Amino acid sequence: MKVYDENILKDGQKLVIRNAQENDGQGLIDLLQTVDSETRFLAREPGEFNFTLEQEREFIKSTMNADNNQLLVGEIDDIIVANCSVGIVSNNKRYLHRAAMGISVRKKYWNKGIGKILMNECIKWCKEKGVEQLELEVVTQNTRAISMYENLGFEKYGTKKNALKYNDGTYADEYYMILFIE
Ligand SMILES: CC(C)(COP(=O)(O)OP(=O)(O)OC[C@H]1O[C@@H](n2cnc3c(N)ncnc32)[C@H](O)[C@@H]1OP(=O)(O)O)[C@@H](O)C(=O)NCCC(=O)NCCS
Known part of the structure; x- marks a missing residue:
């Protein structure tokens, strides 16, 4: 398990950033169901996320050894409070310079710097992979x-x-936003 960073947040809590592991299935389901009901800015209606534990584990497994995407979780006191995924938009050669991403943080943990830390990890991943533009x-x-x-x-x-x-x-409506990576 690759631990990216152990960050001390503004309020002194310790945030661990790491790749999602198969046994994070339930923690990620809980996170997604919670954030879907806390904000209107994500892709699903409350209750619409209905992966079984097995499906979620399979999904996580598919990301674990993938070269073209990354699924990170943010954990405080062993609870997954945030996730952030980034991946190449398509494996066709003409799209390999582009990546897209998504992020969510439990409302209780907003405004502590978690979003920014996760975003910076995504940007770092893009740089490592030679991605030229990160889109959302x-x-x-x-x-x-x-x-x-x-x-x-x-x-x-x-x-x-x-x-x-x-x-x-x-x-x-949605804005398209792009970060051009140097
Ligand atoms: C958007 C979201 C990821 C931000 O996460 P967060 O952990 O609260 O963000 P941070 O504490 O790291 O703050 C990062 C930046 O957000 C902005 N920000 C934070 N609080 C803000 C507020 N009340 N008003 C305006 N901007 C704010 C600031 O630019 C801040 O940077 P700074 O601390 O250097 O000033 C989080 O609110 C969230 O999960 N929202 C619901 C899901 C969502 O909207 N996801 C994005 C879909 S595109």
């Missing part, structure tokens, strides 16, 4: 995430109209 899509109202991305050097390159349609019938 973010709901245009997600000002917290947008300012995090902008502080890291991402810029907006367009808007996808009505990217999400919620259960209540309303829509949200």
Whole structure:
């Protein structure tokens, strides 16, 4: 198991960043189900994430030895409080210069610096892999995430109209953002 860093957060808590392991299945299911119900800015309605433990373990396993993607978890006191995934957008040669990513942190742990630490690990992975541009899509109202991305050097390159349609019938637009990696 590769432990990337043990970070002491602003409030003194110790955050461990490491690759997800097969036995993180339940911890990751708990995290995803929690964050889906805490924010409207992710891809699923609350309760929509329905992987079984076996499916989640298989998914994690597929990431563990993969060369083209990385799944990191952030852990405090043995509880997974955040995850961050990054991967090459396609294995076709014409796309190997691009990676895409996603990130979530449990609400209770927002604003402690966890998001930024995980983002920097993603950027480091891109540099190691020779990725030239890191891309993401973010709901245009997600000002917290947008300012995090902008502080890291991402810029907006367009808007996808009505990217999400919620259960209540309303829509949200998304920005495309890209970080060009030197
Ligand atoms: C977006 C998210 C990942 C940020 O994680 P976090 O751990 O709270 O972020 P951090 O504490 O590391 O803060 C990082 C940056 O976010 C920005 N930020 C944090 N709190 C903010 C606030 N209240 N208002 C505006 N910007 C804020 C700042 O730029 C901050 O950098 P700084 O500390 O150098 O000023 C987290 O809020 C989250 O998981 N949200 C729900 C899921 C989500 O929206 N994911 C992204 C989908 S594209």
